[in-house]
Every structure is written in structure tokens, then in C-alpha cells.
Amino acid sequence: MKKTKLMGWLSGVPLALLAGVLILDSVAGADASKVPGSADDPVVTKSYVDQKIAELRGSIGSGGGTGGGSAGAVAKLEVVTVPVGKTIYVQAGGELIVRTGKAVAVSSDANGLSDMTDGVDIPPGKPVGNNHLILFPRDGRGVRAAEDSKVDLIVLVRGGYEVK
Numbered sequence: 551m552k553k554t555k556l557m558g559w560l561s562g563v564p565l566a567l568l569a570g571v572l573i574l575d576s577v578a579g580a581d582a583s584k585v586p587g588s589a590d591d592p593v594v595t596k597s598y599v600d601q602k603i604a605e606l607r608g609s610i611g612s613g614g615g616t617g618g619g620s621a622g623a624v625a626k627l628e629v630v631t632v633p634v635g636k637t638i639y640v641q642a643g644g645e646l647i648v649r650t651g652k653a654v655a656v657s658s659d660a661n662g663l664s665d666m667t668d669g670v671d672i673p674p675g676k677p678v679g680n681n682h683l684i685l686f687p688r689d690g691r692g693v694r695a696a697e698d699s700k701v702d703l704i705v706l707v708r709g710g711y712e713v714k
Contacts, residue, residue, distance in 0.1 A: 626708070627645075627647070627706040627707065627708050628706065628707050628708070629649075629704065629705075629706060630704075630705050630706075630707050630711065630713070631702050631703070631704055632651075632693070632694070632695065632702060632703040632704075632705060632713055633695075633702050633713075634695045634699060634700065634701070634702055635694075635695070636694065636695075636713050636714060637656050637692050637693070637694040637713070637714055638692045638693055638694070638703070638705060638707070638711055638712070638713050639656075639689070639690065639691065639692035639711060639712050639713075639714065640686040640691065640692055640707060640709055640710070640711045641686065641689055641709050641710035641711065642686060642687065642688050642689045643685075643686065643687075643709060644685075644686045644707065644708060644709025644710060644711060645683060645684065645685055645686070645707070645708040645709060646684045646686065646693065646705050646706065646707050646708075646711075647681060647682065647683055647684065647705060647706040648678055648679070648680045648681070648682070648684075648693065648703060648704075648705050649680065649681070649704045649705060649706060650680070650701070650703070650704040651680075651695055651696075651699055651701050651702060651703035651704060652677065652695065652696040652698070652699045653677070653678040653680075653693040653694065653695060653696065653703050653705075654675055654676060654677055654678060654693065654694060654695075654696050654697075655672040655673065655674050655675065655676055655677075655678055655691070655693060656674060656691060656692045656693060656694050657673075657674040657690065657691045658690035658691065659690070660673070660674070661673075661687075661688075662674055662676070662691070663678065663684050663685070663686060663691055663693075664684065664685040664686075664687055665678070665679065665682050665683075665684055666682070666683040666684070666685050667679065667681075667682035667683050668682065672684070677696065678693050686709070692711075693705070
């Protein structure tokens with residue numbers, strides 16, 4: 551009985567040794583092929599990584615200027631005050647949210663503004679809801695304070711615009 555236990559245990563030892571050798575060989579082989587600083591395993595410094603991140607941030611943020619009729623879209627929303635009697639015209643593809651005041655849609659043709667919140671088209675002269683995301687599909691469209699309004703509009707704008 552002692553002989554069979556010993557034989558059973560010894561038969562498993564070569565298998566375990568073989569598995570261990572294979573694992574060690576594969577780990578050693580993986581490390582041996584990569585030399586630090588080579589093309590397979592480049593070494594970079596923190597300053598190099600910081601420089602590349604700054605370059606990426608610069609290229610993302612260089613889409614154009616902000617407000618005042620500048621060309622190009624901006625990545626962030628800009629707070630703009632539109633005085634009573636003035637109109638803010640937003641470039642094609644721009645977005646606007648009316649925060650305070652009573653605004654009405656302005657368009658150079660019969661088509662209006664896209665209200666993305668309600669999923670409707672706002673014809674020229676009709677009210678623009680506060681806190682609604684408004685998309686400007688073409689140039690020549692904007693918003694102005696309603697005729698009966700006595701307060702300036704405060705809007706958030708993403709994209710080029712001009713206040714006239």
C-alpha cells in the first residue's frame with residue numbers, strides 16, 4: 551500500500567516540473583527579446599509625455615476664436631449678454647441656450663431654428679424657450695429680445711456668432 555502511494559505521488563512530479571520549466575522559459579523569453587530603449591521597448595521621460603499631451607490639447611482647442619463674429623467653432627459654451635434691441639446671429643452649426651430674458655427667433659428666410667429639446671422648428675418671430683438647446687442649421691439666423699422685454703438676454707453660445 552505504501553508503494554502505490556509513493557508511485558502515484560512521484561508520477562505527478564515530472565508533470566509539475568515540466569509545467570514549471572515551460573512557464574519560466576516563456577517568461578524569460580518574453581523579457582529577453584525586449585531591450586529597454588529599443589524600438590520594441592522605448593523609454594520615455596515624463597517631460598516628453600507632458601509635451602505630447604500639451605500638443606494634443608493645443609490641436610483640439612485650436613478650432614477657432616470665440617464670439618464677436620470670429621470664424622470657427624469653439625469647444626466650450628460662452629456666456630453672452632445680448633442688449634435689448636440687438637440680435638445675436640449664430641453661424642451655421644452653432645448652438646445657443648437662452649438662460650434669462652424672453653427671446654424670439656430671427657431668420658433671413660421663412661425657415662427657422664431647430665429646437666433640439668422639443669424636437670420642433672421655431673419659425674421667425676416665435677418665442678424661443680429658456681433652457682432649450684437651439685441649433686442653427688444655416689447662417690443668417692439668430693435670436694433677439696422680445697418686443698415687450700425690458701431686460702437683456704443672457705445666452706450660452708457654442709460656435710461663431712455676431713451681435714448686431
